[in-house]
Amino acid sequence: MSSLRKALCLGVYLSAWMMTAADGDAPKAENVRWLSLDFKTLLLWTATPSNYTFTVGYSWDDSDWMRSPNCIQIAETECDLSKELEPLRRTFIADIQTEPDKMTHYEVEDLPHTYSPPFNPYGQSEISAANFTVEMVEEGKVSVTIQDPLTSFHKYGKQLSIRDIFKSDLQYKISYYKSGNTGKRDIIFASNRGEVSGLDGGHSYCFMVAAFIPSRDKAYQQGAWSIQQCTPGHKNAFQDLSLGALVGGLFILAIVLVVIVAVTVVCCRRRARSSRTYQSSSVV
CATH class of the missing domain: 2.60.40.10 (Immunoglobulins)
Structure with missing residues (x-):
């Protein structure tokens, strides 16, 4: 035991x-x-x-x-x-x-x-970058159209977008600047489409968009920025030239002007000399 x-x-x-x-x-x-x-x-x-x-x-x-x-x-x-x-x-x-x-x-x-x-x-939940398009409406005004990112959810055979989830809570932040200028401006769209006005006519502007949910805590309010898109603008010949090309062009122009002035002076002297010779012959 x-x-x-x-x-x-x-x-x-x-x-x-x-x-x-x-x-x-x-x-x-x-x-x-x-x-x-x-x-x-x-x-x-x-x-x-x-x-x-x-x-x-x-x-x-x-x-x-x-x-x-x-x-x-x-x-x-x-x-x-x-x-x-x-x-x-x-x-x-x-x-x-x-x-x-x-x-x-x-x-x-x-x-x-x-x-x-x-x-x-x-x-x-983080929000991915949205696709968008930029179209010129008139001189100094563009239209921005944004496509809502899709979620992993489906309902009634349809894949839901973030707009279907957030509804009126979803806004979009648009950041833009004039090409060649470092100063950026931000505006908020309440929907997927809006217009940006007050742009300088003839200049190229670059745009980015991001989902913006102000009801969230600050750390989660903004989604990822989209790929940048720029309007073409209307550049003149000098805007297309680099600094080196512009300096070279001015140098060539200066040489041409010097040649023209030199040829003009030579021609004027020869004409003056011929005129004096003719006058001397007439007196004799």
């Missing part, structure tokens, strides 16, 4: 030691961060390579934890939560639980897990 008790105690001790060792070797998710662009949202983390897997859960406002169907016992260190994080105005938090292979017995509370920072898709 005494030997049986000792064997049981030894078994319990060894089991506890094995669980502690397993817990010590289990990798913990680190550097947890959110990566979200146009509401395509990924949860990313780093971990030491091992045979362990990860299961991602999420919650909001102290609600019960939900498991992401596509992120249960995954070997990857990222999880796409785009479809789970709705409604978009909620603030979510994720939990990355480390799990061993299915053959290993364990208690969930004995394995490490890591919580993510809070994330609000509506207020924090």
Whole structure:
């Protein structure tokens, strides 16, 4: 009986030691961060390579934890939560639980897990650069038309744009400057189309646009800037010339003028000499 008790105690001790060792070797998710662009949202983390897997859960406002169907016992260190994080105005938090292979017995509370920072898709998802066109309306006025970036969401067979999500909260910032001038001006459009007036006629202007959501915190208000587009303008011949070409042209012009003056002086002297000779012949 005494030997049986000792064997049981030894078994319990060894089991506890094995669980502690397993817990010590289990990798913990680190550097947890959110990566979200146009509401395509990924949860990313780093971990030491091992045979362990990860299961991602999420919650909001102290609600019960939900498991992401596509992120249960995954070997990857990222999880796409785009479809789970709705409604978009909620603030979510994720939990990355480390799990061993299915053959290993364990208690969930004995394995490490890591919580993510809070994330609000509506207020924090980055917005990509928008495409736009610039057309001349009249002298000194252009029309700017902006195309809303698309999101990862679909509804009734249609891919939703950021306008479908933000509605009247979405505005656009337009930054422009006169070509050759470093001074920039910014204006705000409440819609996808607007006009910029007061431009100097005949000059080229360059434009960039970016989504602007003033209802967000300042760090997340502005989306990425678009590629710059410039109007052609009406350049004269001197605007097209570089400084070196202009100096060379002036030098050649100066030489031509010197030659013309020299030829004129020579011709005038010869004419004057011929005139004096003719007068002398007439007197004789």
